[in-house]
Amino acid sequence: MIDLYLWRTPNGYKPLIFVEEANVDYRLHPVDIGKNEQFQPAFLDISPNNKIPALVDNHISIFESGAILLYLAKKTKQFMPSDTVEHYNVLQWLMWQIGGLGPMMGQNGHFANAAPEPIPYALERFHKETHRLLGVLEKQLQKTEFVAGDYSIADMAIFPWLKAGSGNYLNIDLSVYPATEKWMNRIAKRPAVIKAYSIGAEL
Incomplete structure (x- = not known):
């Protein structure tokens, strides 16, 4: 257990x-x-x-x-696929979320919602980087149904951050990223x- x-x-x-x-x-x-x-x-x-x-x-x-x-x-x-190429494809997108998307969205949310006073440089820096990373994800999802081919731990890692970001946390408009929005809807319907x-x- x-x-x-x-x-x-x-x-x-x-x-x-x-x-x-x-x-x-x-x-x-x-x-x-x-x-x-x-x-x-x-x-x-x-x-x-x-x-x-x-x-x-x-x-x-x-x-x-x-x-x-x-x-x-x-x-x-x-x-997590056993094939070497597919395995590392999943692994690189997992690392992308851990090292990029998560920290940038976290800092974006902190400076937008929790900082004692607005810090324009920080707001602009983390807002831009969040959307740059969403652009990377959008390009990937234009080519494949799930982030790294088949449904994997990469999708499980990325989805919760996008769900939080498109809610009250950051109010990200996912309609700007149509392939990502379709992917989000697909994941959200999984039992x-x-x-x-x-x-x-x-x-």
Whole structure:
């Protein structure tokens, strides 16, 4: 039985989508970051960076959402191709989200919504970089149904950030990116994704 520690953030939804897609038995442990529960000593033993999500499977504990997705893909042999070319195609888009889209959208959201006062340079910098990255994604999705060929952990990593960004977080108008919007609608209709967000809404 896998133990998942998460909250309803884009990174938190990633492993939740996976376990629902793969029908993995798991126990959910909400970590309310609004109450600073991520700083509790017991959680820090699992996730020393005091961030969600985290996973415990027998004697293995893993933090960082990308590492968790890779672990689950290897454990279940699902949503990560074994062919070398296809494997690294998925891996590069996963890294693209972790190193680019997620951090840029996160900073964009922070300076737009949480900064004590507007900082024009930061607002412009992260807004432009977010949309540059969305342009990269749009070009890719004009060529393929899912981000890296078949549905994979790359889609699971990217979707929650786009869902948050197109909501109240950043109010991104996805109609500017029609291929991305179609992809979003396609993912959003998957039963496992619907279930994951239903669970998240109850936290």
